[in-house]
Amino acid sequence: MNLQMILGNFALILFVAMVFTGIIWFLDIFYFAKQRRITADKALAAFDARNAKLTAEGLKIDNTSRQAIETALLRQPTWIEYSGSFFPVIALVFFLRSFLYEPFKIPSSSMVPTLLVGDLILVNKFTYGIRLPVLNKKVVDVNNPQRGDVMVFKYPNDMSQDYIKRVVGVPGDTIVYENKRLSVNGQPVAYTPLDDYLDDESPVYHKQLVENLTGVPHRILNSDNKPGVEVAIVENFPKREACDFSYEKFTCTVPAGNYFMMGDNRDHSLDSRYWGFVPDKNIVGKAFFVWMNFSNPKRIGGIH
Structure with missing residues (x-):
């Protein structure tokens, strides 16, 4: 260390x-x-x-x-x-x-529109099991992460950094992302178009949709000028052989004890598409509440 x-x-x-x-x-x-x-x-x-x-x-x-x-x-x-x-x-x-419970501050736009830069959130530390402090070793099982959960975890490439993304795939799932649409275990995920989303940080509109990930509806953003996966920056991560990449499609089978994570701001998120799976030992907890955003107090409320 x-x-x-x-x-x-x-x-x-x-x-x-x-x-x-x-x-x-x-x-x-x-x-x-x-x-x-x-x-x-x-x-x-x-x-x-x-x-x-x-x-x-x-x-x-x-x-x-x-x-x-x-x-x-x-x-x-x-x-x-x-x-x-x-x-x-x-x-x-x-x-x-x-x-x-542990507080965190959202530093980037990878989870827009669900979470905005500056959101101060609370994370439930016991919902996925009780872990020893500092060592982060699970000693009591409670629940496992489910598809659609917004989860905080230790970045696999640097355990000193906390990341937040949405759980898209749990152990054993086969994830297909083609033309910016997800399928899980052969079942296409349902999408409902919404009005375009105006980025607060720059005057740019993004396509906005409701993604219903196995019963968990949430908003996501897409950009027309970005590929589904920028293959050139995909890393050689552990168990990469479980994935197959192209510019319009990738397929991954999630290994046992791991999770596949994606940001809701799909084309502006470095996530499991690029650096791989999140092991269970890296889990910090489930994000469930925005308790303050000093630039926008109306943000206070639950996380979906």
């Missing part, structure tokens, strides 16, 4: 911070606080003995506040105080984003 991957892995950074602050928090409870108590008790005993001696000798006793001495000696050092304050917060955030 190189430095760039470590810096890009917020879960690992959060885990290290939780462990570091947690160790300090526990040491303070079970060791440092007891040592401060011992030191304070010794100082108070000496203070009381000194005052008792002064009283016996008829001299003026020390007017220093006994409570002030005890408070000062029991006070946590600043570095322990801050660590102790941060630990419960960091631990709660780590638990929530590791096992329940």
Whole structure:
């Protein structure tokens, strides 16, 4: 694991911070606080003995506040105080984003019109099974990804990057994409034309259709001036022998334990057509809600 991957892995950074602050928090409870108590008790005993001696000798006793001495000696050092304050917060955030929900920001237009650049989304981390934080190893099976799900996963070519696409093929499926139309296991996917879509980032119209992927309707975009697959930039990815490519058509049989992903902005998405299948071990979770887009607050709502 190189430095760039470590810096890009917020879960690992959060885990290290939780462990570091947690160790300090526990040491303070079970060791440092007891040592401060011992030191304070010794100082108070000496203070009381000194005052008792002064009283016996008829001299003026020390007017220093006994409570002030005890408070000062029991006070946590600043570095322990801050660590102790941060630990419960960091631990709660780590638990929530590791096992329940994790926020992401959409950085590109590959999922337009379903997701726009700047959308802040929530991802369900447990719907596809409970995984160990940082290692991302599944320890409890719950559900498997289904065709039509919008899924976040680790990019196979760089595990420090999170990608989001739609599940088009599950293990064992045969996917055919011909003339920009999908067929799954020999069954053509239904399409319904919509009005053209105007790109917010540039004054360009795209063909817009509703694609009903085995019972999951969602909007997709196509561009007339783009081929279905730009064969020249297809990579030599693992298990590529399961696929057959041409400019107008490709066919892929999804291997066991893998998924075939495509962006809804079909002609402006680098996806499984180009870099291959997504292994189960790369799965992060299912995107289900847009909780904010600061440029367009009306975007708040569920993801379909």
